[in-house]
Amino acid sequence: MADDTTDTKSSNQMWGGRFASGPDAIMEEINASIGFDKKLFAQDIRGSIAHATMLAHQGIISAEDKDKIVHGLNTILSEIESGNFEFSRQLEDIHMNVEARLATLIGPAAGRLHTARSRNDQVALDFRLWVKEELQKTEQMLTGLIAAFLDRAEEHAESVMPGFTHLQTAQPVTFGHHCMAYVEMFGRDRARARHAIEHLDESPIGAAALAGTGYPIDRHMTAKALGFREPTRNSIDTVSDRDFAIEFLSIAAIAGMHLSRLAEEIVIWSTPQFGFVRLSDAFSTGSSIMPQKKNPDAAELVRAKTGRINGSLVALLTIMKGLPLAYSKDMQEDKEQVFDAAESLELAIAAMTGMVRDMTVNTARMKAAAGSGYSTATDLADWLVREAGLPFRDAHHVTGRAVALAESKGCDLAELPLSDLQAIHADITDKVYDVLTVEASVASRKSFGGTAPSEVRKQIAFWRARN
Numbered sequence: 157m158a159d160d161t162t163d164t165k166s167s168n169q170m171w172g173g174r175f176a177s178g179p180d181a182i183m184e185e186i187n188a189s190i191g192f193d194k195k196l197f198a199q200d201i202r203g204s205i206a207h208a209t210m211l212a213h214q215g216i217i218s219a220e221d222k223d224k225i226v227h228g229l230n231t232i233l234s235e236i237e238s239g240n241f242e243f244s245r246q247l248e249d250i251h252m253n254v255e256a257r258l259a260t261l262i263g264p265a266a267g268r269l270h271t272a273r274s275r276n277d278q279v280a281l282d283f284r285l286w287v288k289e290e291l292q293k294t295e296q297m298l299t300g301l302i303a304a305f306l307d308r309a310e311e312h313a314e315s316v317m318p319g320f321t322h323l324q325t326a327q328p329v330t331f332g333h334h335c336m337a338y339v340e341m342f343g344r345d346r347a348r349a350r351h352a353i354e355h356l357d358e359s360p361i362g363a364a365a366l367a368g369t370g371y372p373i374d375r376h377m378t379a380k381a382l383g384f385r386e387p388t389r390n391s392i393d394t395v396s397d398r399d400f401a402i403e404f405l406s407i408a409a410i411a412g413m414h415l416s417r418l419a420e421e422i423v424i425w426s427t428p429q430f431g432f433v434r435l436s437d438a439f440s441t442g443s444s445i446m447p448q449k450k451n452p453d454a455a456e457l458v459r460a461k462t463g464r465i466n467g468s469l470v471a472l473l474t475i476m477k478g479l480p481l482a483y484s485k486d487m488q489e490d491k492e493q494v495f496d497a498a499e500s501l502e503l504a505i506a507a508m509t510g511m512v513r514d515m516t517v518n519t520a521r522m523k524a525a526a527g528s529g530y531s532t533a534t535d536l537a538d539w540l541v542r543e544a545g546l547p548f549r550d551a552h553h554v555t556g557r558a559v560a561l562a563e564s565k566g567c568d569l570a571e572l573p574l575s576d577l578q579a580i581h582a583d584i585t586d587k588v589y590d591v592l593t594v595e596a597s598v599a600s601r602k603s604f605g606g607t608a609p610s611e612v613r614k615q616i617a618f619w620r621a622r623n
Contacts, residue, residue: 280360317522325529356400363394
């Protein structure tokens, strides 16, 4: 998408009288963007219709020419949507492909469409509209993923599982509580998408090449027609800004990171060694040589997609970091990064939503694992603080001795005889066994946001009200 000095009647395709000959094959190859920016056809046509309507309203073009332009643009839209439009690499980009076809359809009136605008503000508009729509789609898909987790959390509000730190058993939690952790994560991703829509909700059209225009245009009119809150306020920044694209990629990278963490847990949980979940056949594959295998390929591919998204973010940051104001042709390289990341993110969210809804949870295996690794040790320490009056650091030391003893005997804390516990600290009574089960441990964590089933259900209700 080149800096705008275009004459569609020129013998040199688009560049006008300044150039005596056309680009050679190498220049055409590096310069053309129609191979990917044709994805913006609907936004380009929508923006042109709004622009032509405003020009006529302001008396800059006639109502008759406006009607011809709008009819022609709608015809082109139908041609592209039906697959009957022939895109030309020689015309470089979506803007000139549309404009050249418009000239064929309606004649000289087509040349009036480009009055008071540049390809610089035109591409900024098209791309911004596309990113806005993609953010809205991302928001909707994240809402669906959150809903899937809320259903599983409600189903398993009391299902005990081990909670981990350092991937080592730490304390018992519920699977519902673990699911709600992802609700929080993806809720933040959705909030970021909503905020990004607010940030980009300004119309670029009318900024022209970089300095605005001398024509009496109404930028507020086109902004309203295109669904923007208001027009942008600085023409130089307008055509040189790609913050909205970088912000989308940042959101995609963070969401992709969250999806990858979930994918990693699903990969681990679905192993025979863990056996916490079983993926449906819809999201698994087999082995070409080992008939017993059921591989979590969908989760692994979600994990891998994050790398592509991260690469797109770094690429666009690198493209933009050295550009002086205002427009530079480097910025043509922004779209492929965003398009690829958007496709990867959509696919990853859809796959993960399906996996969460379809997977079978092995609650018995989770509960058995929840008691391993002396996961109720903290409950013993807390009991010593509450019932025996020990400072927590002393209670921590006593509990450590109890764990060492249980480990030497090859048993759980709850299986240690009272006499052994009293030998470590005389104030321990048989009431301590009430807190050494995983169920009791989980039920006791009633602090706000804790893992107690009652608290999990409160958070589920909170999120259902806002989802």
